[in-house]
Amino acid sequence: MANGTQPRAQWASRLGFILAAAGSAVGLGNIWKFPYIAGENGGGAFVLVYLVCIAVVGLPIMMAELMIGRHTQRDAVGAFYHLAGKRSFWPSAGWISVGAAFIICSYYSVVAGWTLDYVFRAVTGSFTGQPAEAIEGMFGSLVGDGTRQLIWHFIFVALCLGIVIGGVQKGIERWSKILMPILFCLLFLLFMNGMLSKGAWDGISFMFSPDFSKLTAGSVLEALGHAFFTLSLGMAAMITYGSYLDPKEDLLGASVRVVFLDTLIALMAGLAIFSVVFSVGMEPAAGPGLVFKTIPVVFSQLPGGYVLAIIFFLLLSFAALTSNISLLESQVAFLIDEKGWSRKRATTFLAGLAFVVGIPTALSYNALSGWTPIGDLTFFDSADMIASNYLLPISGLLIAIYVGWFWSGSEEKEELIAGGTGWVYPAWHFLIRYVSPLAVATVLYFKMKETGLFTWLASLFG
Numbered sequence: 001m002a003n004g005t006q007p008r009a010q011w012a013s014r015l016g017f018i019l020a021a022a023g024s025a026v027g028l029g030n031i032w033k034f035p036y037i038a039g040e041n042g043g044g045a046f047v048l049v050y051l052v053c054i055a056v057v058g059l060p061i062m063m064a065e066l067m068i069g070r071h072t073q074r075d076a077v078g079a080f081y082h083l084a085g086k087r088s089f090w091p092s093a094g095w096i097s098v099g100a101a102f103i104i105c106s107y108y109s110v111v112a113g114w115t116l117d118y119v120f121r122a123v124t125g126s127f128t129g130q131p132a133e134a135i136e137g138m139f140g141s142l143v144g145d146g147t148r149q150l151i152w153h154f155i156f157v158a159l160c161l162g163i164v165i166g167g168v169q170k171g172i173e174r175w176s177k178i179l180m181p182i183l184f185c186l187l188f189l190l191f192m193n194g195m196l197s198k199g200a201w202d203g204i205s206f207m208f209s210p211d212f213s214k215l216t217a218g219s220v221l222e223a224l225g226h227a228f229f230t231l232s233l234g235m236a237a238m239i240t241y242g243s244y245l246d247p248k249e250d251l252l253g254a255s256v257r258v259v260f261l262d263t264l265i266a267l268m269a270g271l272a273i274f275s276v277v278f279s280v281g282m283e284p285a286a287g288p289g290l291v292f293k294t295i296p297v298v299f300s301q302l303p304g305g306y307v308l309a310i311i312f313f314l315l316l317s318f319a320a321l322t323s324n325i326s327l328l329e330s331q332v333a334f335l336i337d338e339k340g341w342s343r344k345r346a347t348t349f350l351a352g353l354a355f356v357v358g359i360p361t362a363l364s365y366n367a368l369s370g371w372t373p374i375g376d377l378t379f380f381d382s383a384d385m386i387a388s389n390y391l392l393p394i395s396g397l398l399i400a401i402y403v404g405w406f407w408s409g410s411e412e413k414e415e416l417i418a419g420g421t422g423w424v425y426p427a428w429h430f431l432i433r434y435v436s437p438l439a440v441a442t443v444l445y446f447k448m449k450e451t452g453l454f455t456w457l458a459s460l461f462g
Helices: 014-025 028-032 034-040 044-072 076-084 091-123 132-143 146-164 168-195 200-208 217-229 237-242 251-279 288-300 305-339 343-362 379-406 409-418 422-450 453-461
Strands: none
Touching (some): 014 168, 014 237, 014 251, 014 305, 028 034, 028 251, 028 288, 028 305, 034 044, 034 217, 034 251, 044 200, 044 217, 044 237, 044 379, 044 409, 044 422, 076 091, 076 237, 076 305, 076 379, 091 132, 091 146, 091 237, 091 288, 091 343, 091 379, 132 288, 146 305, 146 343, 168 200, 168 251, 168 305, 217 379, 217 422, 237 305, 251 288, 251 409, 288 305, 305 343, 379 422, 409 422, 422 453
């Protein structure tokens, strides 16, 4: 029961949940980060390590989050109120995850706005017939134009608002059943185009040829960190989506399907992108430089590039949209469950707040470029570092520790037995109790070391 008075919303079908949860997991990182870090860290050797990390860290924590949500029928904060009590330490895990969701939602929508801008550029033929230097310069002109970014930021937030305000079944599930199949179709078209290009083998080799000489301790940590972050863990989304699950749903099967789709899309995106990049004799870049600079140049040189560019940036936009609606929903659920707000009021308020808080992000590389809240980092980079490097792993670590050590084992087992997978309990409980916390703690330690937090603390107290 939501708020103890209203029946809890539920997914209308298993397919609806899987598509919504996969949509939450599939984001921009699948398309512009995973392929590149795979190629740069040993190709097939890295992919193998990544899959192991998914199995022993990502999957157990995803099951734990879904289990918490389904058992309590509450948002991330309310779930820990229900399990551990309001006066205990553990609701902090829920608060941190909801806070991370809000921060990410505010700046992610600005980045998603870039994809909408590039859809517009592709449709209007802005890349056609332009020299490479002019196309590459378009991204710099975009991030340097605060007004243009704010317009796209507003449009993207409005799209998220329009979907989430419709509710679980008529909003999120209905649109997931529309957006995710379209996303798969667009990706498949790009994948086939890449596999039929002359750069197909180079793309396959870049991503999958195992080069164990490049597989360092840092590579393993990169795989471990990406396995955690790519599945939308630690940001309240899976707890919230789990709270809408049928009590008899197979948690293991549902989680495996979501993980499989997320990984498949990342691999297909990498093959699609790098095959066409190599086909025109270019070298892949990393991050935003790959999708907003290299890819438009590549498509401008290919037959049918006008259509391919439209397909690619639509794909990016849909991936961003399905991810961001889960972030917004996790916050909306908190206000509905804990504060008694109506869905309309909660969604409108949070979408508006996300837009306002996202304004400094849109101005980070123009009007506010001189403002560096943390070290030499812009507002955008500071917000991303706080959420991605600290809040997400801290939340995930707390969830793993609570579920592995403090939650009643009989209740956990009942949740798995209800879906017909009680047999997996011993292996899952071992992983969530010992392996997952240690792995996430390791990632958190090195993230703190990498970002200079320890040095800053030493100077503060020294």
